Amino acid sequence: MASSISMLNGLTNHLVTLLRPASHSGLIQATRESWKTLQRQSESQLRESCQRTRDRVRRLGVDDLTAKVDGLALMAEALRRVRGVSMYDVQLHAACVLAQGGIAEMQTGEGKTFSCAPPAFLHALLGRGVHVATTNAYLAERDHELLSPVFRLLGVNASLLPEKAGNEEKRKAYQCDVTYGTGSEFGFDYLRDQLSLRAQTQQKMGQSLLSRLKGDMEPALMQRGLYYSIIDEADNVMLDDAVSPLVLSEAGQGEAADRLVYHAATDAVNHLREGRDYTVTGTKKTHRLTEEGNARVQVLGSDLPVELFRRTWMEYISVALRASQMRRDVDYIVDGQNKVQIVDGSTGRIFEDRTWRDGLHQAVESKEGLEISNEKGTMAQITRQRFGRLYQRLAGTTGTAQGCEREFREVYRLSVHTIPLRTPSQREIWPTRSFESQEAKWAAIAASVADLHATGRPVLVGTNSIRDSKCLAALFQEHGIEYQLLNGIQDADEASIVAAAGRYGAVMIATSLAGRGTDIKLEPEVRSLGGLHVIVAQCNESSRVDRQLVGRCGRQGDPGTAQSFLSAQDELLENHAPWLSEFIKRHTDETGECTVDVSAQIRRIQRLVERNAFARRAAMFRRDVKNSTAN
C-alpha cells in the first residue's frame, strides 16, 4: 500500500519537474497521469493519498505544483468512483483556471458543476473554508446534493448554507470544509458578522475586559473569514446582481405612521397627466414635474397634517410617480398575503424579504391599495463588487463571460480564460423573426410551438416577465397546447418541472428562472427528433440572458435548435432604439412580420446597453470604495 502511495508522490514530483506545468496543458497532463495512478488504489490507499496531499498543502500551500496536481486528480478520481463520470480534459482545464483564481468561460452544458469540485477540494485541504456560490437556492441545493458524497469519500465535509436560519445553524454550515450557497447569502452573512463586530467594539472597554476576565465568550461570528470562493454563473452573480448593493435592513413592524401621506401622494399623482404635469425622460424613466404640475401637487398636499411627514411632500410625490411606472407581474407581484414582493429582473425569481428603499415600496403598496408597511432602516451595506474583492482568492465560471472581460479585470482583478468546446456543437440557430406588435409575435410563437409540438419535440419558451409568461400560457390554452409554467409564483417543485422539460412532447414556458444553470435532460427518442427547441420570446437588454436561454439546448454534443422572436413593442427597442421599432413597422408583410433581418442591429443595441450598465456598476463601486475608505 505504502509503495503505491510513495509511487504516486514520486511520479507526480517527477512529472511536475518534467512537464513544468506552468501552462494549463502541462498541468492537465500531469493531473491525468496522477489520476491514472489513483485509479489503481484501494479506498484506504486513496484516503492515505488524501492525507499526504493535505499535509503537503498545509506545508507548501495550494500553489505548490505537486499538491495542486494531486489535489485535482484526487477529486477527479472521487467523481469517477461516486458519480461514475470521468472528467474531460476541458473540465480539468477549467479546474486549473479556477484553482489559480480566474474566470473559466466554458460553454453552456459543458459541465461546469463538476469542474468546480476539484479546485474546491484542493483549497478545502487548507482547512480555512471554501465558499461555492451560485445564483439561486435551487442550484446551490442541487450542486450540494450532487457533490457532498464525493467530497465525503475524500474526507472533506460539505454543507448547504441555509437561508432562513439562526446564527448557530449558519455557523455550523460555515464550519464545514466546503459551503454551498447563493452569492447574496454569503454577502449578507458577512454584513451580519460586521454588525456583531461593531456591537462588540461599541461595548465599553471596561465591560468587555470584565466579561473576558469572567471567562465570557465573545459573540462568535458565523463566517471563518473570506478565504476562497468559486462563483458559478459568475456573470450573473458578479455583474448582473451587482447593480444593487447588498443591504441589511432592520425589520419595520406594523403600519406606517405616514400612510395617509402616501395615499394622498398616490391620489395626487392619479390627477396628473403626462406632458401637461410631468415629463418622463431617458431610459431610466426619470420624471420631471412641469411648472403646472408642480403647482397642482402643491395644492393637493396643502391640507395634510404636517406632523405625519417623514420626508418632504415633493419626495412623496416623486416616489408615487415612480411607483406609478412600476409594473405588476413584471417588476413586482402581490402575493397571497397581499404583500408586495420584488421580482428579480435578471432571474425572474421573487426576492422574499426584500423591499425597495426611500419610500418606494410604500408608494407601490399605496398604488395597489394595500396596507402601508413601516419603512425599514438600513443597518449595513456593501456592494457585491467590494464584497467579492474581500476574498483572498476568487474564481468564477460561466458560459457567458465574453464581452465582460474588462469588467472582470478592472473590478475583480480576474482574467477570463476561454475553455474550448469538447466536441463540436450540434446546436442550430434559426433566423430571428421580428414583428410589428406583441400580438403578432405571440401568435407566431403559438403557431411555431404548435407545429413543433405536433412532431413530439420538447419546446422551452423563455419570457422575461411573469406577465408575458401568463399571456403566453393563456394563448397556449386557447390552442389546446398542454404546457408547464415555471415563473416563480406557482408552488410546484421547480426541480421536477425542469426535469420534465426534455420529455417527448413537453412544452415549458419559463421566465429567466430556467434560463440559467438548469440542466434539461433529453429522453432518448427526443434526440432523433432533433432535441430540445428553445424559443427566446424577446430580446433582452443583455445578450448574455439570451445566450444562457439558448444554452439549454444542444448540451454535451446533443442536437438542439433555438430561435428568437421580437416585436417593435419590446422594451429593448422602445427604450433604446425607437428608430428600429419604426423601421420594423415600416417593413412588415400582411401578417405583421418584418421582412428584413434586424438581428445585427439588435446585437449592436445590446452591446451599447451592456456598456452603459457596466459604467453604472463601475460608478457605484467607486462610490462604495470611496465611502468605505472615508469611514
Ligand SMILES: Nc1ncnc2c1ncn2[C@@H]1O[C@H](COP(=O)(O)OP(=O)(O)OP(=O)(O)O)[C@@H](O)[C@H]1O
Ligand atoms: N465528465 C462528464 N461525463 C459525463 N457527463 C457529464 C460530464 N460532465 C458533465 N456531464 C453532464 O453534462 C450535463 C451538463 O453539466 P452541467 O449542468 O454541469 O453544465 P454547465 O456547464 O454547468 O451548464 P450551464 O452553463 O447551463 O450551467 C449534466 O447532465 C452533467 O451530468
